[in-house]
Amino acid sequence: MSNEYYIYEKNVECPVCGNTITVYAVKQKAYVVESRDTDFCVRYKDFNPLLYDVWICQFCGYAAQKNTFSNITYKRAQFIQQHITPKWVAREFEKTIDYEKAISRFKLALISAQISKAKASEVAGLCLKIAWTYRFMGEPEKEKTFIAHALDKYLEAYDKERFPLENMDEATVTYLIGELHRRLGNFEEAVVWFSKVINSRVGSERVQKLAREQWHLVKEELKNSAS
Ligand SMILES: [Zn+2]
Numbered sequence: 001m002s003n004e005y006y007i008y009e010k011n012v013e014c015p016v017c018g019n020t021i022t023v024y025a026v027k028q029k030a031y032v033v034e035s036r037d038t039d040f041c042v043r044y045k046d047f048n049p050l051l052y053d054v055w056i057c058q059f060c061g062y063a064a065q066k067n068t069f070s071n072i073t074y075k076r077a078q079f080i081q082q083h084i085t086p087k088w089v090a091r092e093f094e095k096t097i098d099y100e101k102a103i104s105r106f107k108l109a110l111i112s113a114q115i116s117k118a119k120a121s122e123v124a125g126l127c128l129k130i131a132w133t134y135r136f137m138g139e140p141e142k143e144k145t146f147i148a149h150a151l152d153k154y155l156e157a158y159d160k161e162r163f164p165l166e167n168m169d170e171a172t173v174t175y176l177i178g179e180l181h182r183r184l185g186n187f188e189e190a191v192v193w194f195s196k197v198i199n200s201r202v203g204s205e206r207v208q209k210l211a212r213e214q215w216h217l218v219k220e221e222l223k224n225s226a227s
Pocket of ligand 1: 057062
């Protein structure tokens with residue numbers, strides 16, 4: 001099935017420079033979930049919408065995930081105009097996006113987010129998606145590097161921001177922090193965060209179940225690493 005079956009072009013207004021830009025949107029039928037990893041990475045059948053998650057303004061260089069693209073504050077937009085636009089070299093609109101291109105698009109969004117001082121949770125979400133893209137590419141070391149960045153930023157967001165963080169309630173974020181620790185081999189920290197979820201008894205049934213399952217798994221991993 002060609003990509004046109006799953007995506008279509010549309011025009012949106014860039015909230016930084018005001019130009020009308022062309023972006024890709026993903027059709028509903030492209031979202032056929034095959035399975036979900038324990039850090040919420042979704043595996044889709046046939047087509048991976050993750051590749052089309054970042055929108056880039058060809059005119060000013062602003063880049064962000066599509067669900068946050070339009071919600072940039074005036075102050076943040078000014079940072080983009082002052083620090084990104086002067087260095088921006090217009091690039092061609094990418095017709096098809098493979099994993100390599102997706103990584104470079106996510107990294108552009110990361111630069112926009114960092115330079116304009118986006119919330120820690122937004123930076124964390126971007127780092128996690130870069131990690132997932134590396135997972136799909138079979139690059140475990142690079143995946144780990146970005147899981148570590150995501151974890152740092154989620155910890156910062158956990159302390160400083162109000163829940164929900166990017167649609168995740170407190171129990172979900174607490175669980176995710178535990179799971180990212182576990183994936184980095186920080187088993188004792190993982191136990192602490194999973195236990196927080198289990199003991200609080202809040203959050204959805206799904207998150208409670210995941211926390212219990214991963215708590216058992218990490219206990220096994222601790223036993224194995226001790227022997
Ligand atoms: Zn723009």
